[in-house]
Amino acid sequence: MRPDLNLDYALLVPEYILGLLALAIIVIDLMMPKIRKDALPFITAGGLAVAFAVSLLYIDTDDNFAGLLSIDDYTTFFRCFFIAVTFVTVLASAQYVQTHLRHPGEYYSLLVISTVGAIYMAAAQELLTAYIALELLSFSLYVLVSYAKMERRSNEAGMKYMLLGAFASALLLYGISFIYGASGSTSYAEIAAAFEGGTEGFTFGTLIGLTLIVAGLGFKVAAVPFHMWTPDAYEGAPLPITAYLSATSKAAGFALLLRLFSGALMPVIDDWQFMLAAVSAITMALGNLIAIQQRNIKRLLAYSSIGQVGYMLMGITALSPEVSSALLLHMTGYVITNMAAFTAIIAYHNASGAEDVSDFRGASDRAPLLAAVLTVALFSLAGMPLFAGFLTKFILFQSVADNGYFWLAALGVVASLVSLYYYLTVIKEMYVSAPPDSFQQEGRFRIPLIMQGAVIVLTLGVFFVGLYPAPLFELTDSVAAVLFTS
Amino acid sequence: METAVEQIPLENFLFVSAILFSLGVYGVLSRRNAVQILMSVELMLNAVAVNFVAFAVYTDGELFRGMIFGIFVIIIAAAEVGLALGIILRVFRNRPGTAGNVDEVAELKW
Numbered sequence: 001m002r003p004d005l006n007l008d009y010a011l012l013v014p015e016y017i018l019g020l021l022a023l024a025i026i027v028i029d030l031m032m033p034k035i036r037k038d039a040l041p042f043i044t045a046g047g048l049a050v051a052f053a054v055s056l057l058y059i060d061t062d063d064n065f066a067g068l069l070s071i072d073d074y075t076t077f078f079r080c081f082f083i084a085v086t087f088v089t090v091l092a093s094a095q096y097v098q099t100h101l102r103h104p105g106e107y108y109s110l111l112v113i114s115t116v117g118a119i120y121m122a123a124a125q126e127l128l129t130a131y132i133a134l135e136l137l138s139f140s141l142y143v144l145v146s147y148a149k150m151e152r153r154s155n156e157a158g159m160k161y162m163l164l165g166a167f168a169s170a171l172l173l174y175g176i177s178f179i180y181g182a183s184g185s186t187s188y189a190e191i192a193a194a195f196e197g198g199t200e201g202f203t204f205g206t207l208i209g210l211t212l213i214v215a216g217l218g219f220k221v222a223a224v225p226f227h228m229w230t231p232d233a234y235e236g237a238p239l240p241i242t243a244y245l246s247a248t249s250k251a252a253g254f255a256l257l258l259r260l261f262s263g264a265l266m267p268v269i270d271d272w273q274f275m276l277a278a279v280s281a282i283t284m285a286l287g288n289l290i291a292i293q294q295r296n297i298k299r300l301l302a303y304s305s306i307g308q309v310g311y312m313l314m315g316i317t318a319l320s321p322e323v324s325s326a327l328l329l330h331m332t333g334y335v336i337t338n339m340a341a342f343t344a345i346i347a348y349h350n351a352s353g354a355e356d357v358s359d360f361r362g363a364s365d366r367a368p369l370l371a372a373v374l375t376v377a378l379f380s381l382a383g384m385p386l387f388a389g390f391l392t393k394f395i396l397f398q399s400v401a402d403n404g405y406f407w408l409a410a411l412g413v414v415a416s417l418v419s420l421y422y423y424l425t426v427i428k429e430m431y432v433s434a435p436p437d438s439f440q441q442e443g444r445f446r447i448p449l450i451m452q453g454a455v456i457v458l459t460l461g462v463f464f465v466g467l468y469p470a471p472l473f474e475l476t477d478s479v480a481a482v483l484f485t486s
Numbered sequence: 487m488e489t490a491v492e493q494i495p496l497e498n499f500l501f502v503s504a505i506l507f508s509l510g511v512y513g514v515l516s517r518r519n520a521v522q523i524l525m526s527v528e529l530m531l532n533a534v535a536v537n538f539v540a541f542a543v544y545t546d547g548e549l550f551r552g553m554i555f556g557i558f559v560i561i562i563a564a565a566e567v568g569l570a571l572g573i574i575l576r577v578f579r580n581r582p583g584t585a586g587n588v589d590e591v592a593e594l595k596w
Contacts, residue, residue: 128555135562139569146573155577156591162570163523163588167514170530173559174507177537180552184545232594 011063011071014055014079018116021047022109029105041094044108048087048115055079062482067187069123077328077479078122078255085247085335086115091454092343093240095350101147101238111244114140118248122255125263127176127186130256131169134220137252138165141245145237157236164219164229172216178209179264188264195267210265210272214279217260221253223313224283227306231294234302239349242298243342246305247335250312254331257316258324262483269319276317277408284310284415291422297345297357300422301338304381307419308334311412315396318403324480326396329473333380333388333465340458341377343451344370351445357426362435367445371430373455378423380462383416388465395473491543499540507533518587520574524567531563 025044055076064070090108097104117136124130142165146158180186182202183194195206219226234242265272287306294300312334315327348354348363348370363371380387383394393416401409465472506529513526535556542552577591584590 128551128558132558132562135566139565142569142573146576149576150580152577152580153593155573155580156593158573159520159577159588159591160594162573163520163527166524166527166566166570167530170510170527170534173531173534174537177534177541177552177555180538180555181541181545186551186555235594 005066006064007066008063009065011058011061011065012069014051014058014083015116015119017047017051017054018083018112018119021051022112022116025109025112026105029103038094038098040104040108041090041097044090044112045087048083048090048112052080052083052087055083064125068126068129069120070125071123072482073479074255074259074482075119075123077475078251079119081251081332081335082115082118082122082248085244085251085339086111088339088343088454088458089240089244089247091450092243092339092346094450095448096238096240096346099350102149107144107147110140110144114144114244114248118252118255121252122259124256125188125259127180127188127191127264130260131173131176134172134252134256135169137249138169138220141241141249144241145233145245147241148238153236154238155236157233161229161233168216168219168226171212171219175209175212175214175216178205179213182206182209188260191264192267195265206268207271210268211275213260214272214275217253217257218279221250221257221309221313222306223279223309224286224306225279227283227287230306231299231302234305235296235298239298239342239346242301243339243346246301246338246342250305250309251331251335254312254316254327258327259483261316262319262324266319273317273319276313277405280310280313280317281408281411282310283307283313284412288415288418288422291419294422295357296355297360297426298355300357300426301341301345304419304422305338307415308381310415311393311396314400314405314408314412317408318400318405320399320403321480321484323396323399323403324483325473325477326392326399328476328480329469330392330396332472332476333392333462336458336461336465337377337380337388340373340455340462341381343455343458344373344377347447347451347455348374348445350451351447357429360426360429361433362439363430365435365444366439366442367447369452370445370447370455373459374430375427376459376462378426380466382420382423384420386463386466388462391466391469395469496540496544499536499544503533503536503540506530506536518589520577520586520588521571523588524570524574528563528567531559535559 058071058076062072090111097107101107114137117133120133121130124133142158142162145161146154148154182205183191185191185194215226222230284307287303287310291300291303294303312327312331315323348367354360376387380389383389397409397412510526510530514523517523517526538552538556542550546552578584578586
């Protein structure tokens with residue numbers, strides 16, 4: 001029995017705010033039908049801004065809630081990170097939801113609830129809490145992916161995501177049960193302590209457990225043998241949800257992986273390192289190669305994001321303080337870049353209904369700003385100098401190579417070169433191909449001010465990370481250090 | 487008089503749960519009907535619950551964390567079924583004339 005549980009509820013205030021916000025949105029949607037159409041996203045964004053500001057108060061806290069959630073700089077970093085991503089998604093959704101989706105209240109409140117799940121995935125220091133947080137995020141996403149309920153593609157994407165997701169969480173749970181059996185505990189610190197003493201007598205159980213955990217979490221972050229849901233879910237989901245999937249659901253998976261593997265499973269590193277190295281290598285190679293033949297922009301970005309997962313898994317494979325810091329930096333750069341790309345695509349889609357790469361022909365004439373932003377984002381994803389992608393990838397690959405995985409880093413460089421090809425096909429359509437005939441009558445697309453503002457801010461972020469990364473790098477350094485001190 | 491825990495080794499429970507789990511995996515891979523796939527996933531989750539409870543009794547006698555985990559697995563499985571059935575219903579309502587098989591739903595490819 002442990003009488004010294006720390007039940008300090010004040011540690012969880014940002015999540016209370018988010019929970020209340022989710023509830024408030026539904027109530028407002030129900031009670032005030034007149035304002036709901038255009039005001040809801042801005043109410044949501046306001047609430048998220050408050051939660052963001054409150055999260056900042058927890059800088060330098062080092063505490064835990066009942067041994068379940070640790071509230072340290074790592075959690076604070078991800079709180080701000082996920083709330084910011086949801087903020088951008090909500091603003092980018094405003095017009096799309098109004099024209100394409102019904103029931104906006106539940107849409108925004110599910111987004112907010114899934115943010116809580118993502119934050120708790122980063123904060124959990126105990127397997128049951130981590131699992132519940134994971135399901136909170138996943139369940140919200142299952143609904144959001146199939147949100148366009150009259151549209152057959154959205155349904156189909158939701159069903160595939162849901163069935164495969166349930167299968168993967170069953171695998172994950174079976175793995176967790178073996179880790180629990182082998183170590184006698186579900187708390188990360190106690191698992192690490194139990195494994196420190198060696199795993200004789202239950203080596204086989206531990207190995208089954210680790211394999212299934214890698215498989216289950218590999219599914220959630222869309223690593224290659226478990227990636228089959230990704231392109232379908234990305235293509236079928238409403239566009240802002242595709243953006244959200246590619247940012248939050250991936251980053252949350254990695255936040256969980258990083259804390260779990262550095263906290264609980266570090267003593268048995270020899271048992272899982274080779275698995276992750278293999279998964280990372282196939283993910284990079286296959287994701288980038290299949291992306292080449294994609295014709296739909298959402299599918300193309302889905303495979304590109306699978307390739308990116310390969311780079312990030314490299315960081316988990318060669319786990320050490322400096323690699324974790326590089327991983328967090330790369331993740332931040334990737335998410336900013338990806339949100340910029342998707343916000344531009346959403347704005348272009350709102351104006352034109354475009355989804356295929358060929359629909360982007362002549363985009364430089366029809367929407368010069370969006371074409372420029374998309375170009376910057378795609379170059380950054382490919383890892384061209386000047387932009388965020390180059391610098392963060394460089395630091396990540398270098399630290400991975402320094403930690404004994406030179407071949408993995410070399411493969412990453414080759415995969416990046418391959419990725420440049422398919423990013424360039426999109427850029428070619430936008431700048432070289434002539435716009436369709438209808439351009440003469442229609443003229444340029446009108447892009448709402450808020451979307452223009454969002455893409456400009458995100459593009460500045462891409463340049464900021466690419467040109468002056470020192471402050472962000474110091475931040476991720478201190479955040480990653482938290483994981484390795486205890 | 488020996489108690490049940492002393493008479494029956496832990497391996498027996500793990501063996502039962504491994505069989506259950508394998509049946510579930512086989513079902514997911516071989517069934518065509520969406521609801522049957524869901525049932526197979528439930529079978530896998532039940533195997534997980536058996537595992538957790540067995541480990542809790544045999545290795546974690548005081549804290550019962552495995553029991554609590556088992557209860558949460560059951561609750562989340564119930565929520566999952568509700569959600570999945572809702573989505574599956576919607577899918578096949580939008581496709582009149584289909585029998586609920588997952589291979590009839592194939593608009594998104596490659």
